[in-house]
Amino acid sequence: MSNTLTADPSAPIKKNYLTGLKEAIFEEMEANPNMVCMGEDIGILGGAFGVTEGLQEKYGSQRVIDMPISEACIIGAAVGMALNGKTVLCEMQFIDFISCGFDQIVNMMATYHYRTAGEVSMPIVIRGPAGAYSGGALYHSQMNESWFLNSPGIKVVCPCTPSDAKGLMRAALRDPDPVLFYEIKNLYRLGKIEEEVGGADAIIPLGKARIARKGHDLTIATYGQNVYHCLDAAGVLSTEGIEVEVIDLRSLKPLDMATIQASVAKTNRFLAVNEAPMTCGFAGELVARVTDTCFEHLDAPPARLTRMDTPVPWAKALELHVLPSIEDIVREARRLVKY
Amino acid sequence: MSNTLTADPSAPIKKNYLTGLKEAIFEEMEANPNMVCMGEDIGILGGAFGVTEGLQEKYGSQRVIDMPISEACIIGAAVGMALNGKTVLCEMQFIDFISCGFDQIVNMMATYHYRTAGEVSMPIVIRGPAGAYSGGALYHSQMNESWFLNSPGIKVVCPCTPSDAKGLMRAALRDPDPVLFYEIKNLYRLGKIEEEVGGADAIIPLGKARIARKGHDLTIATYGQNVYHCLDAAGVLSTEGIEVEVIDLRSLKPLDMATIQASVAKTNRFLAVNEAPMTCGFAGELVARVTDTCFEHLDAPPARLTRMDTPVPWAKALELHVLPSIEDIVREARRLVKY
Amino acid sequence: MASTVSSPKRGTDTGATQRPQDLLTKEDHLAVLQQLYLARYFDVRLIKEKRRGRLTGTLYSSHNQEAILVGSLYGLKSTDWISPIHRDMPAFFMKDMREGWDRPSRKGMSIEDLCGQVWCKATSPGRARDNWSHIGSREHHIIHSTSMLAGTIPVAAGVVYADRLNGGDAVVLTYNGEGSTAQGVFHEAINFAAVHKLPVVTIIENNFWAYGTPNHLEYSQEDFARRADGYGIPGTVADGQDVFDVYDKVMEAVEYARSGKGPSIVECKTYRAYGHGDHDDDRAARYRPTVDESVTYRQMLEMGRQRDPISVAKKRLVELGYLTAEDATRYAAEGKHATQTTDEDFPPEVVDYIKRGVDAATQAATPPAEEGAMWVFREGQP
């Protein structure tokens, strides 16, 4: 990975997160003639962020549908297509707008397989740009995964690397169950995380966490852009002799408890970090599960660091105030290790 | 409280849960000329369960509005009325249908005070029949409070006695913030819980738990109809020499952590029981909070007993299978006490 | 309540003087009457079973509204889809009945399966996991309903979108109470269907009440068919008590849809025979007058009884000479409260057919408790 100007043709090609997603979507559209994409502005425009750029030109406006601004209908129609044999990828222009299709998700799509005692499964992926730390304010910053984690029948995924974006998107599109796919918009084109993303067979199974950094003093479980905050914090802590193990969950449901447990058995301390509001958020869920399954291993109370129970405000200082920061993670890690 | 046939005129009048609600609503409508009620079939019919029976006759169809079947509009219009000085009580015919007004709740109503930096508060109460154990199946059984607990700006209340129903409804209707009011339909007319409910001044502040049974071996925090299941379990356990303290939370947000902590400091053991799906539910939130604030006091891992991560099925045996039962509570309590 | 047609786009389509019903044979006419008996008897039977305490859940009677179901289903192709809701229970087993009541190839649910559902047994197509009308069958092209009113309209649109992608020509009929047309998703789905000219026929069963809320508090116009105008699609009004008028209007809409012209709405004016659900009969009787202060709810029930779809159909068959006046009086189910009818008021083959379902259901097992935890996901739970 030399940095010289003469390109090495055999050098691995590094791609960004958005390209990872895009490749999975294009390759699955190619491989699966029964796949349909729906969303607002995904065709002519190619999506607000360009994730589906070129897709309609290639696969036509019947399979890549520019929908009216009707989130409930997008989901409902996807359910109908799935009922009639299609695999459907739905875009929410921002994941925040998913609230407008909420009923169709939790009461129609999520329950279909259950209600029909397995007659009808719902191979639907709902994807959309998510996450704060970007000045998007209340309606362009949400991480609202908790709503869906408390609604039985929905899998939830959140990759933070280009190869995971590709591999998990492919796995989601091949999964028979509905998957909510949280894309971190701040990572879409982030140069420093570019990497090889694998070919048309790259797949990362849902439910397998990734150890992003090894350590033995504290286990941090996190996902999305907080993975990078935690890694940065781990770097700082390492200079103090504290070695943190950072687990990138990648998939929240199904959840890789085995990896978490093995880590906590080693570190005896646990911290969950995420950017959703605290109450009834997934960080609390992780604390409850660790408490339940690792109690005897714990030398400190399992803790969580989350967004405060507030919306995401606009002004930068306010936004950062309510979100977990690298400093917050460092401080909390120190507290737990010293406990 | 004699059971003879000759009525004692000085005997306190026992009322059911529904009457408690009804009295609070009628009395507040009388006291507050700026109060408006909205909902489907609440006027001419008097509500599917009769909670608002007679209200429209008394206060007219302008203040007691029979709405079209439009949950989003019910909430949105309530927001507009609140913005223009009204106090609004909205009925969801079953709390399950709240999903159809979801966006207006979490993104419009809940955030209004925050967005306007305190200019506009939202004295809105959304009430509706909730809870399982009644053969209502997927769409007439939900306890979906977790969605709203993870959405900043909403208070959540769930009474389980007639006097709490009355006192909390009054407090909710006088609160400047939006309150979601979970009524347990199985308790509406349950004779065995009838009691005095207090007069036109009876009020129970939000955020104060009630110790439903004293004990020293295990703290159980719960709400809704599970309070009765826990009390029944406590009765069984008592015969084995296990004394359980049962806390009826009454209000989930604001939450009375002081009462929980004081109890756990005494019992050193904690169990949260509720009937919502487990993942990201409020039982997990309680476990996380107890872990955080009472770790040193704990002799056993704080635990939870919830509905499985499934919808509520129709057939009785299936329904009971996925919900916490008295036996489940007894078993779990024994495990924790023996831990 | 004359049936009117008002369609900005259909123009010449409706100009034809020959109505779809004019192509029906004598056998068709007799089959339609028989189907009205079937639908009625099914409902009557459920009402009686419920009163005997043999059923759980709420019963939303389809009594008096059967012409809508029978008339709309009669001309469908096997490949077409339907999406019935709470008041349409008979539709589940009556879809595609024209092909023969028991042909295995028939794309309708068997009466045994449907009764399995009603009796909350393991033989229910959904294994009694959701209640009452909340079933369906992909195999039989019946969309699985939920409680959320209007919630299946976008699903229906998706079903036929997929079918069209596959080169099919299936039409989907969705059934909806007039009250449910106020839901946002109704609008989103019809708009989408109109944009893509999807073959979605929206049937509005206007029985003048949504639970305890009368028409004028749900909508600002008299005819719910007028909702169609906002989408530039045809909206027609049928006499929901006249099975042949329903047949005409729906078949026009179906042909319009199948020929690629797009969605439309058919409003069928009808009457509830009882309260909203069986728990509501007593309260309903006390409903205050509707906007037309001269008509009380009780009088409306009476009007319904007088224009019983069975009487209306019989009258027509007699007129056409397909039924003698004497034959017309043989089975006197019409105009009666369910509890006043006896099995003798129905043709024996109708009674037998439903009995088969009831017997199968009463003998069937209930699903084992563990099933409550199954099928949340396709491959076990996480």
Added chain:
Amino acid sequence: MASTVSSPKRGTDTGATQRPQDLLTKEDHLAVLQQLYLARYFDVRLIKEKRRGRLTGTLYSSHNQEAILVGSLYGLKSTDWISPIHRDMPAFFMKDMREGWDRPSRKGMSIEDLCGQVWCKATSPGRARDNWSHIGSREHHIIHSTSMLAGTIPVAAGVVYADRLNGGDAVVLTYNGEGSTAQGVFHEAINFAAVHKLPVVTIIENNFWAYGTPNHLEYSQEDFARRADGYGIPGTVADGQDVFDVYDKVMEAVEYARSGKGPSIVECKTYRAYGHGDHDDDRAARYRPTVDESVTYRQMLEMGRQRDPISVAKKRLVELGYLTAEDATRYAAEGKHATQTTDEDFPPEVVDYIKRGVDAATQAATPPAEEGAMWVFREGQP
């Protein structure tokens, strides 16, 4: 794009030959032109500030669409309410401007407050807690918008319902892009307003595109005003480039509403001057042709520039003799890309007025970080 009126109910109302604009004085006409300059200059200034990197957030330009705002606001009473959205930024400070640009009693936001919001400062009415157009003011009768398109229509209905309960006669104008009319809550709210004859005037700014989606993929009819037909309410089409035509159609709707006849829809046909937002200009230029294959997006922009609302208004003023041909050329803002204009293209009082806001905003403090955690609830947090 002739403006048409099609209303099932208004009949004689619109039969009058005198239009509202005929009652406007010369001063009114000149004030209206001045307001067009104000709205344009505000937008131009923001575009320039944004390009200089002084603003955060996306800018949804109102360029070319100003006639809709100015024309609709000009005849409102102080007590009336408005609900602007992303493309309506000037509406916040232009409400009630007819009462004087700086009258303290004026029920519109001050330019200082609005710029405080745009510059993300503590002087924002919402203390910079939500972005860009997501502000409002109860005091000034401006409903606080959110991102969720059409989401404030039910709120608007509730506001005037409450006002009517209090004996008021306020009307509310909601502004909406044509794309947002596909949202379910649009339907629910208009239906409710129609049932209760609430004074809700829904303005549809049809700029032919919803982000990157053209009209024919959003709606099946040409005129979005036709959405009104489904509710039995009037739906009219105005020439959105002609401030006086907008004034006429909106004032008719407002009077209709105020007199208790109920809601209506006014569609204003207009053109975007740029992409959807400022991030989108380059991509938008590549949009493929709309349904009318002969018109590319670029050509549409050109059409917009040729029918610049400022030129259209000037032409009218000259015709009426309120402006000399020479005066009409003094300030040449029209038909230009924002970056091609200079301050000299605008009347100095317009430039000064906006400058006041910009100066105040640049000097204002940012809110302290701790405020992020405040005001979740009225009384502290639980």
